Amino acid sequence: MGKYVLKRVGLMVLSLFIIISVAFFALRLIPGGPYDDDPDLAPEAQAALIARMNLDKPLPVQYVLFIKGILMENNWGASLKLRPGISAFDIIKERVPATMLLNIMSLLISLPLGILAGTLAALYKSKWPDALISVLVILCISVPSFIFATLLQYFPAYRWELFPLLFNATGNTAARLKSMILPVMALSFGPIATVCRYLRGELIETLSSEYMLLARTKGLKRAQAIARHAFRNSCVPLANIIIPMFTNIMGGSLVVETLFSVPGIGTLIVDSINTRDYTVTMAALLFYSFISVMTILIVDLSYGLIDPRIRLGAKGNE
Amino acid sequence: MDNETILSVNDLSISFKTLNGMVRAVRGVSFDLKRGETVAIVGESGSGKSVTIKAVMGILAGNAVIDSGSIMYGGRDLIKASEKDYQSIRGSKIGLIFQDPLSALNPIMKIGRQITEALRLSDPKISRADARKKAVELMESVGITDADRRFDQYPFQFSGGMRQRVVIAIALARDPEILICDEPTTALDVTVQARILDLINEIKQERKLSVIFITHDMGVVANVADRINVMYAGKIVEKGTADEIFLEPAHPYTQALLAAMPDLETSERLMSIPGTPPNMIFPPKGDAFAERNAHALEIDFEEEPPYFKISDTHYAATWALHPKAPKLEMPEVLRNRIARIKEEA
Numbered sequence: 001m002g003k004y005v006l007k008r009v010g011l012m013v014l015s016l017f018i019i020i021s022v023a024f025f026a027l028r029l030i031p032g033g034p035y036d037d038d039p040d041l042a043p044e045a046q047a048a049l050i051a052r053m054n055l056d057k058p059l060p061v062q063y064v065l066f067i068k069g070i071l072m073e074n075n076w077g078a079s080l081k082l083r084p085g086i087s088a089f090d091i092i093k094e095r096v097p098a099t100m101l102l103n104i105m106s107l108l109i110s111l112p113l114g115i116l117a118g119t120l121a122a123l124y125k126s127k128w129p130d131a132l133i134s135v136l137v138i139l140c141i142s143v144p145s146f147i148f149a150t151l152l153q154y155f156p157a158y159r160w161e162l163f164p165l166l167f168n169a170t171g172n173t174a175a176r177l178k179s180m181i182l183p184v185m186a187l188s189f190g191p192i193a194t195v196c197r198y199l200r201g202e203l204i205e206t207l208s209s210e211y212m213l214l215a216r217t218k219g220l221k222r223a224q225a226i227a228r229h230a231f232r233n234s235c236v237p238l239a240n241i242i243i244p245m246f247t248n249i250m251g252g253s254l255v256v257e258t259l260f261s262v263p264g265i266g267t268l269i270v271d272s273i274n275t276r277d278y279t280v281t282m283a284a285l286l287f288y289s290f291i292s293v294m295t296i297l298i299v300d301l302s303y304g305l306i307d308p309r310i311r312l313g314a315k316g317n318e
Numbered sequence: 319m320d321n322e323t324i325l326s327v328n329d330l331s332i333s334f335k336t337l338n339g340m341v342r343a344v345r346g347v348s349f350d351l352k353r354g355e356t357v358a359i360v361g362e363s364g365s366g367k368s369v370t371i372k373a374v375m376g377i378l379a380g381n382a383v384i385d386s387g388s389i390m391y392g393g394r395d396l397i398k399a400s401e402k403d404y405q406s407i408r409g410s411k412i413g414l415i416f417q418d419p420l421s422a423l424n425p426i427m428k429i430g431r432q433i434t435e436a437l438r439l440s441d442p443k444i445s446r447a448d449a450r451k452k453a454v455e456l457m458e459s460v461g462i463t464d465a466d467r468r469f470d471q472y473p474f475q476f477s478g479g480m481r482q483r484v485v486i487a488i489a490l491a492r493d494p495e496i497l498i499c500d501e502p503t504t505a506l507d508v509t510v511q512a513r514i515l516d517l518i519n520e521i522k523q524e525r526k527l528s529v530i531f532i533t534h535d536m537g538v539v540a541n542v543a544d545r546i547n548v549m550y551a552g553k554i555v556e557k558g559t560a561d562e563i564f565l566e567p568a569h570p571y572t573q574a575l576l577a578a579m580p581d582l583e584t585s586e587r588l589m590s591i592p593g594t595p596p597n598m599i600f601p602p603k604g605d606a607f608a609e610r611n612a613h614a615l616e617i618d619f620e621e622e623p624p625y626f627k628i629s630d631t632h633y634a635a636t637w638a639l640h641p642k643a644p645k646l647e648m649p650e651v652l653r654n655r656i657a658r659i660k661e662e663a
Contacts, residue, residue, distance in 0.1 A: 209421065210416060210418060210421040210422045211421065211422055211424045211425070213377060213416070213422070214414075214416060214422045214423065214424075214485065214488065215424070215435075216377055216408065217375055217377060217408055217409060217413070217414040217489075218408075218409045218435065218436040218488060218491075218492070219405060219408045219409025219410055219436070219439045219440075219492065220409075220435070220439065221405060222401075228427075228435070229424050229427070232426065233424065233425070233426055236426065306426070307426055308426055308428075308472045308474075309425060309426065309472065309474050312472065312474075312475070
């Protein structure tokens with residue numbers, strides 16, 4: 001197990017390195033530079049800044065300097081434009097809590113609701129609850145989160161004035177939580193539908209399995225048999241979709257954060273790309289990549305906990 | 319063997335609702351199970367044998383409809399029993415062994431827990447240690463060696479034959495009086511098959527069980543059954559003691575089945591049964607087997623044959639037994655084999 005974890009962590013570092021490298025060169029393909037359109041900056045000052053940030057050197061040299069900075073000094077470089085001189089790493093650190101709060105809350109809401117809806121749909125397969133849930137699922141999967149965000153901003157927030165239009169970063173905890181409800185909802189419709197659809201399929205398959213029949217012929221009540229034998233077995237493959245789901249939520253939060261002006265990484269990444277603040281974009285990208293590979297690692301490791309066939313697989317059949 | 323009937327299926331008819339229409343899976347099946355005996359139901363896939371026993375267990379699929387008939391057990395009709403009544407019968411009075419042990423066990427639950435789960439249903443207050451002890455004893459009694467260690471293992475760590483033993487242990491856990499075996503050896507290797515059959519015979523003697531044995535394999539039936547019901551297209555076409563069915567088969571389908579069964583001595587070419595079973599959405603009017611029967615009479619296509627009595631225990635539903643019908647010639651393979659068996663006896 002230890003060896004396996006070590007191997008996985010090694011691969012993780014390798015993936016991160018590849019992501020950074022590709023992103024570094026891709027970012028520079030965007031036309032323009034951080035100081036191009038700044039009317040306050042004299043051409044000499046601009047040249048001096050560019051020289052100080054090493055932006056005048058050839059791209060490969062900049063790349064080597066960037067990687068060296070990370071490896072040798074744990075230095076992510078300073079922000080070029082958004083907040084000049086402030087370490088990009090510190091800027092990210094400041095923005096992480098809002099984003100993580102939003103994403104984790106969305107995940108925490110999506111999982112139980114999705115599981116509940118999926119279970120209902122499976123138990124009432126081909127009856128009206130199943131049909132109703134199926135329609136909702138298709139709606140939630142096919143409509144992107146920013147449409148939900150706009151609708152939520154228009155109806156509950158603007159027309160009915162039930163919730164604040166924008167995220168309230170400065171108010172007290174209650175006000176902050178209240179202003180988070182809409183963005184979290186906007187982020188959660190898709191994941192709820194994904195979990196629901198997936199669990200419904202899995203559960204229907206497990207419910208018609210032979211071992212469910214055996215559980216019934218043992219004398220278990222239907223509810224008992226479902227709880228003990230069908231439910232857990234259907235949740236194993238669910239771990240599979242939590243990875244893409246979490247990264248999906250993160251992707252959706254890029255836009256949703258901007259719409260609700262949540263001071264999170266999503267807003268930061270959009271702003272930094274718009275202003276060509278390369279160092280901040282890189283740091284934000286690295287944050288997203290790190291979260292993604294971490295989720296994959298955690299999910300892979302947790303398989304063993306849920307499914308003994310994977311945990312004991314190495315020892316094989318006897 | 320006393321002659322008390324403990325389970326009696328009378329004129330049972332079951333249909334399945336499908337998009338194409340009602341499938342008449344079981345059409346008027348009747349048989350009795352007497353205490354301590356083994357009754358076999360033999361037939362090819364789709365003949366309705368598994369559906370019949372699912373009805374007995376009360377685990378028919380949702381689209382199944384019981385059209386008529388009764389299943390009498392313990393003085394009541396199981397068809398009219400509520401789900402709650404069934405709860406007190408399923409597992410505790412009637413146990414079931416499945417066709418495919420590879421998929422009958424929950425793949426992510428320890429073997430031991432799957433057995434103790436059943437024990438706990440009969441005795442909810444049993445302690446952990448006692449349940450474990452009992453389960454290990456059960457496992458040993460069905461021939462699982464090193465049971466104490468294997469208690470904590472998962473199904474994927476067991477071979478097919480061993481898994482079938484676990485399934486048997488689960489079926490026996492609540493000490494049922496009736497054991498239903500639904501093709502228990504079909505999914506297993508031939509060598510393992512024989513051992514599982516021996517085991518079933520052994521536990522039947524030990525625990526004085528009454529057994530309903532479902533199979534398509536005449537060779538398997540010969541080893542276990544006291545009485546045999548031959549099923550075709552949802553009907554029992556012939557019933558009799560094992561000797562009667564094997565030595566004096568009267569229905570052309572029974573004869574065809576026996577003639578298709580390989581054995582060690584037969585040197586002639588085995589017969590195969592031409593054609594396929596009828597579409598049960600539109601069951602044939604007369605004898606369902608007529609289409610595949612080279613010696614079918616005209617009336618076989620017109621009218622369903624009643625049961626003709628051959629002896630007190632032997633009945634067959636075929637017009638060939640009608641006094642006016644021409645005498646049915648048995649296939650040569652079969653005639654030779656029966657002669658040989660009688661000679662040896």
